[in-house]
Amino acid sequence: MVTPCPISPAAGVGRRDNDQNLRAPVKKSRRPRLRRKGPLQPLNGDSGARDLFESPSSGSDGADSPAASAARCSPRPCPAQPLAPLDLQTFRDYGQSCYAFRRAQEDLFHPRESLARQPQVTAEARCKLLSWLIPVHRQFGLSFESLCLTVNTLDRFLATTPVAADCFQLLGVTSLLIACKQVEVHPPRVKQLLALCCGAFSRQQLCNLECIVLHKLQFRLGAPTLSFFLEHFTHARVEARQAEVSEALEAQALARGVAELSLADYAFTSYTPSLLAICSLALADRMLRLPRPVDLRLGEHPEAALQDCLGKLQLLVAINSTSLTQVLPLQICEKCNLSLSSK
CATH class of the missing domain: 1.10.472.10 (Cyclin-like)
Known part of the structure; x- marks a missing residue:
């Protein structure tokens, strides 16, 4: 519980000789506990991602459905973010040192x-x-x-x-x-x-x-993330001439969508961000049918862990292919032959 800050004794020294300013001590009320003020609306709304891992209920209709009751509080679907360009010069200067530092910190924040x-x-x-x-x-x-x-x-x-x-x-x-x-x-x-x-x-x-x-959390917030490792591996493969820039960017966007799905699944919390990142890129290369897939040895992970994570990601994408189309650019969906019915 967060307690109120004490008031310095020096704050009232100048008024002690003035009787009319003296006041009896007032008992401070306790801070409110973390409890809701009213009925909590359903988390699943008309948000475009409520069917990531379960099918919406088909037995409810009208204003009584969970989607209708939470529609006013749920965000509307937004188009996928555009692909960001690569900064290869910065990667050449600081990429490997940043990667080494992040990899060393990964287990501490996982x-x-x-x-x-x-x-x-x-x-x-x-x-x-x-x-x-x-x-x-x-x-x-x-x-x-x-x-x-x-x-x-x-x-x-x-x-x-x-x-x-x-x-x-x-x-x-x-x-x-x-x-x-x-x-x-x-x-x-x-x-x-x-x-x-x-x-x-x-x-x-x-x-x-x-x-x-x-x-x-002791104010320790700078965790190595999936996003960092996806960007690092994308820069590394382009710098090593293992992929064209356009191919690498499309694979990164698709891998980001796959990684986004994995964030909501508790089964993937056992994998470190760097392992999820390299496996997401490998799966994205397969889906895009790139001639030169990413080298799985970039992440320096055991082969057994790579194959286990990759297999679970494939199953995740197969189950949630419809949801995946909602977070990807149209041209990538077409290349992967993903269903565009929800677009």
């Missing part, structure tokens, strides 16, 4: 079995929350790095502190706010994030939880 201490939060609840946060981050036009940091902050906090089920959505938007403050030039405002929760939480509750999360 939470395994983050739900082991959670009596109320389940893998299904985590999947629903992240399936809601993914289109939220896209609606705000945030970077993939922000999304990866959000998931990392969320999982690392879950590994340290039990969270009540009715506060889980508040933890999600708080993690998003903390991540955006590190990466984005214009992070979302607190008022905007609270509006996404349909007024179920107050500004004070969000600020209190932000302080708790920062304290529990």
Whole structure:
């Protein structure tokens, strides 16, 4: 619990001789606990990603359906972000040193079995929350790095502190706010994030939880992410002349979509970001049928771990191919022969 800051004794020295200014001490009220103010709206809305890992209910209709009740609080689908150009000169100067540093820090920031201490939060609840946060981050036009940091902050906090089920959505938007403050030039405002929760939480509750999360994580927030390793491997293959720039950028965009799907699946939390990144690129090369696929040895991972992760990613994409089309540019969907019915 966050306690109020004490007032310095020197603040009232000059008024002690004035009787009319003396006041009896007032007992401070306790800060509100992190509890919702009203019924929590369903996390699954008309967001375009609610069917990532489960089919929407077909038995509800009209205004009583979960999609209809949360439509006013859910972001609308946004087009895929354009492909960013490569900065090969910066990679030549700092790429390998940055990669070595990030790889050395990876295990320190990687939470395994983050739900082991959670009596109320389940893998299904985590999947629903992240399936809601993914289109939220896209609606705000945030970077993939922000999304990866959000998931990392969320999982690392879950590994340290039990969270009540009715506060889980508040933890999600708080993690998003903390991540955006590190990466984005214009992070979302607190008022905007609270509006996404349909007024179920107050500004004070969000600020209190932000302080708790920062304290529990000891302000260690600069985690190596999937986004960083995807960019590094993309630059490395182009610098080594293993792929053309256009091919590498398309593979990176597709791999980012595959990695986005894996972020919401608790089964993939056992894999480090660098392993997921190189396997996502390898799967993207297969789907795009590139003549020179990425070298899996770039990530320096054991062969058994590479094949295990790659097999699970293939199954994930096969199950969620429709959802994948909603986060990819049209030309990439056409090259991969993905269904465009949802476009």
